[in-house]
Amino acid sequence: MSDDARTDDPRRAVPRTDALLADPALRAAEQRLGRALVKDAVARVQQRIRTGALAPERAVPAVLDDLPTTAGSLRPVLNATGVLVHTNLGRAPLSAAAVEAIAAAAGTTDVELDLATGRRGPRGEAALGALLDAVPAAEAALVVGNCAAALALVATALGQGRELVLARGELVEIGDGFRIPDLLQSTGARLREVGTTNRVTVEDYRAALSPDTGAVLKVHPSNFVVRGFTRSADVGELAAALAGTGVPLVADVGSGLLRAHPLLPDEPDLQSTLAAGADLVLASGDKLLGGPQAGLVLGRADLVQRLRRHPLYRALRVDKTTLAALEATLRGPTPPVRQLLETGVEELRTRATAVAGRLAAAGVDARVVDAPGRVGGGGAPEHPLPGVAVSLPDGFAEPLRRATVPVVGYVEEDRTLLNLRSLLPADDDALVGAVLEVARRWT
Incomplete structure (x- = not known):
């Protein structure tokens, strides 16, 4: 090979890995994200330089652009499905508190x-106290990983x-092939x-x-x-x-509604x-309660203590962050799920009109339509919530899911609907930005 050929070889212009990793901006990124993620981004950028798609002097900015926001793979998503508690989207969004x-x-x-004493204290005492304040009919409370764990x-x-x-009509399947009778029998209990x-x-x-009865269960069918x-x-x-039999009555109410709500x-x-x-x-913490994933057990103090002292409880108990989030949800301001549930339809219409107007001004075919929402997560399956959506051409659905801020809507009658029932007012600007980003790709 001639000297000129070697000089023109694009591989010679590719910055070395160690040189890039030594750059102060990438060292800072490594401290935040870890070496493996930064090194992978460096390798991708080096390949772009080899192919001539990127100038060598742009290597460091390109690596920074390629890096994820966090070291985790989960991405924030705008839930425009109209379903308040969407299992595929992580159920209840947590409050800022x-x-x-x-x-x-x-x-x-x-x-x-x-x-105060320097001695071991009761785990999660403040969170349990918040639960008891919210549900005064309960003598004691317990928190485990989810409602299925509570039932187990x-x-x-x-x-x-x-x-x-338990009743035959309550032997339900609640999604993804999960069946209540299978769970109960896996514990060694016999179903009557x-x-x-x-x-x-x-x-x-x-x-x-009979003398063999351990408990009577009542399971809310939830999603049917x-x-x-x-x-x-x-x-x-x-x-x-x-009454007088000594047989406890256990009710799985499912959605975690603390008190009766006029809308449900x-x-x-x-x-x-x-x-x-x-x-x-028993109930879930990440549905209508609006908190983290958790299984709540409330009721008679002697029964709760019996559950607490059972060896299985140790395997099912929650961590400190769940306890903290649960307490803050109960003590803090109205959580997002409640805000979404209680937003008036005229407020939704006003927001949708503003969003559609901003999109139409940019040349997007955006319309305002009535579109019912749902509680989701098995809650109130036959009780649609009045809602309003921004309607776009059906081709928007898939690219919106791949936008910088992903938006999950749905297609109905050849139109993409973005239902504001499941979005907070603070989400509207990001929603507009995502739609305009997709629209720009088409023009």
């Missing part, structure tokens, strides 16, 4: 230390080797099914009781409704039937269910 509490708890904390703990502690009595798919009476439950020739036994009826008249809540006579109630 909860996020701040997580950051404060991320380091060394007093999670199990009494600073109850079934193990109260039903292992014994019978759990009562009634039929569509009808069950208090007498059915009473007839199933049976209509027509139906009959069910409510918590109050069951509590009266079980058919959704069970923790306070009312305990007041009606349930001995224990």
Whole structure:
């Protein structure tokens, strides 16, 4: 090879890896993100220089542009689906207060230390106290990883080797192939099914009781409704039937609604269910409560203590950041899910009109349409929420998911709908920016 050929070889212009990694800006990025992510970005930029797609002197800025915002792979997404609690999008968005509490708890904390005495203290006492303040009908509370974990703990502690009595119509599958009866039987409990798919009476439950009964379970079906020739036994009826038997009544209410809400008249809540006579109630923390993923157990102090002392509890308990976020959700300002639920439809229409107007001014075919929202997460399946959406051509759906700030909407009748029911007002500017970014790529 001639000297001229070697001089023209683009590989000779590629900055060395060690030289790039020694750059102060990339060293700072390495401190924030770790060496592996920065080195991978360097390798990608070096390949672009080899192919002639990038000038060598642009290497460092290109590496910085290529780096992720955080060392994790999860990306913030704008939820324009109209579903408030979207499982695929992480369910409830946390409040700013909860996020701040997580950051404060991320380091060394007093999670199990009494600073006054220097001795070990009760884990999560403040979060549990916040739960009890929010649900005064409960004598005690416990927090585990999720609602399924709460149900597994109850079934193990109260039903292992014994019978759990529950209605056939409540042997539900709640998504992704997860089935309540499979979970219960995996704990070693035996299921005693009562009634039929569509009808069950208090007498059915009473007839199933025996010395082998560990508990009676009532599971809220959550994401489906049976209509027509139906009959069910409510918590109050069951509590009266079980009085004096010593058999605990456990109600899984699902969505984590703390108290009855006028917008969701058919959704069970923790306070009312305990007041009606349930001995224990179980619920999720990351649905209508609006907090982190958690399984909440509230009710009789002796039963909660029995669960707490069971060996399985140690495997299911939550970490300090979950406790911090839960407490802040309960003590702090109205969480985002409640704000989204309670936003008036006229406010949504005003926002949608403003968003569509900004898009139309930039040449985007944007219209305002009525579009119902949903609670999601299995909550209020037959109770649509009035909503308003910005309608775009259907080709926007896929590229919006790949925008710098991804937007997840949905396609209906050949139009992309961006439903503002599941977006806060603070999201509107980012929504407009994402749509304009996609529109610019097409022009």
